[in-house]
Amino acid sequence: MSLLPELRYPSVPEVVASARSLAARRPALCALREVGRSRAGRPLLLLSVGHARRAVLVVAGAHSNEPAGGATLLAVAERVLNERELRRGTSWHFLLCADPDGASLHVTPAPRSLFDYHLGFFRPAGHEQPEWSPSVLPPDRLPPETRALTGVIDELRPYLQVTLHGTDLGGSWVQLTKDIPGLAEPFAKSAAELNIPVETGASDAAGWPASGPGVHVMPAPGAGAAYPSMPDDARNSTWYHAHRYGGLTAIVEVPMWASDLVDDPAPHPAPAVALRRLAGRLLRDATLVERVLADATPRLPDLDGPLLRAARWGLELVPGLAADWMHTPPADDTRAYVGSVDAFARRLPLRAAAMLLRVLLEHDDRAAPRLERLVAAWSEAFADRFRARWVPLEHQIEHQSRTVVAAALHARDRAA
Template structure:
């Protein structure tokens, strides 16, 4: 794939062009269709390989649900190529190439050379504007069109498996499951080891979830996660009680999230991390207050909504770290994952605010630029970050998605 050889992430229009070429080359087996439009009028495309056979097994793969996690589109194309060669007539694979093209337009980092490059054009929409998360936050009559398209696809296909392709800026790889897929830990761990990708053993997104193997986490009945006030059981991951695998892969790897050694003082560490995050958030919030609310530019308005959402989330996060439910025992990997999660929250808010003040020529821009630069450098240095090539990210996600389907087949046999 040319885009992977160029070591960059494809934009939504490039994904659509590549998918169209694949459909034109294999018209009897591969098809591309538009299934809706985004709030901004951008097309939402689904690439399908096979399907609607006598056995009626369908798999839905969702890419680009989070604008700042661009690897999924490239993985979707690679998976489409692999399953088209397999020619399993009884299984249809359907790829939503980019669930949030509006967000992808605002997050422009096709070839980040560093964490600072990545954050220079960072954008992650607030929860109510994220296609997968919106149903867990908003009433049905206020859902964005992207969420309605996604739930409509699930209603239409009734997939035996949904695979949601995600990524993290810095850390390791892990998989969240709506129900256990016995046997997945072995091929997942083998792939990560072969590709030198650390396994995130204590992912903060899945704090308190059952873990049948390193890096594999099964959603509890409540659906609660430490980093979210919403119930994940109301997200599109669980629509129609679908079996869903959320596959995370890092852009930059850190072995600190793969260390199973017991941490000597997790509660003390979490108090320290909460204090740091509270202080960092206060610095960003002070700058945000000076900008006010009037903002005619749509891009700037979207960025500010995301900043405000992130700043409101932070007190909920720190309360969980310092409250009675804070763990008395934890591994070094778990504390490392929480450390990384906190750093990225304040950094993301600052980075998105910087985009606004820089565009406005605001006098706060130079100081905020220095702050973002320093936080990126500290984040990278603390975790000894090393870049994971795009092709390697895609390979690991592809292997894991296919392994999840094989485990599902085995369990249903």
């Protein structure tokens, strides 16, 4: 399952070292090459297995706070090398980390709790995220990581792009830019075998049609947004870049901690009332973080570092999102969906607080102890509310790997 001597989330240098080892072991079949450089000059590396024109592209590390992807990528690459059937008429290509700069700032090799996870938290502002930047920036301002990713898609023209994502607490789900008939069954079977709940009402896919429990298909262009205030649109992301070549993208999400509350399809008795209540809590929590930020700002020497940029960006989303939940009819009326919104409403201020805390601790600011208590309390409340249980890392990797392979096989049949 892993090329690492111990089972934990690998760092980007460890993923690169393992990929080099694979390429050296089978040089006739594998190649590792640089396809670009990050904003800070870090190499963006692509491992290729096989030489067929028909291609699958697997992308890890698009979000720095979702660390399972690197280990999954290595597991899938190992499986492709060992199973000739997976290479029949198909080459596989693995972008080892789409955002190595972001990965260098998120520190969570083996978190013991949600609080521990948040002490090392980093997730860049939306316009700095490689997959999302095309949805909010003009083409001439796209970061080099985005241009490298779209350049790889232009070169390979994959029939399938799979991008490996994750969630801190919840369940597993899949987002598809086009349906892959037959994927829902192996996805659900894998999740059940590994005791991973399927997130049937993921707020990330609010209002999208489903081809099976937890398998969501993005709506066609022109469909109304579930959250009108959100500044981005998945249909303008790099996920849709493969469509120009007849391909599609699958986004595979896997949880670090599971909650058995996220797969309840029963109708919620009062979803609109619940969303208004969650919106109010979101506004109150964000205000607490904003007050700490306002108090500390005059004492901070650098107000434009990546942690503060990301914290402010998250806080800026709050008023519009709260208004959406208060005034827009719920996109889904299930308990699972309301629970997913509850988790979303906890994440935004908690993540902003966690990143601000890292800045305050670095400068030994007097506001740090107060904010650390808040991050600890919110992390504990989040875990308690959703009855969080750790998903063994080997299960995270196995489920995500199985889903990647199932998507590739079923999409290949679709494209044939």
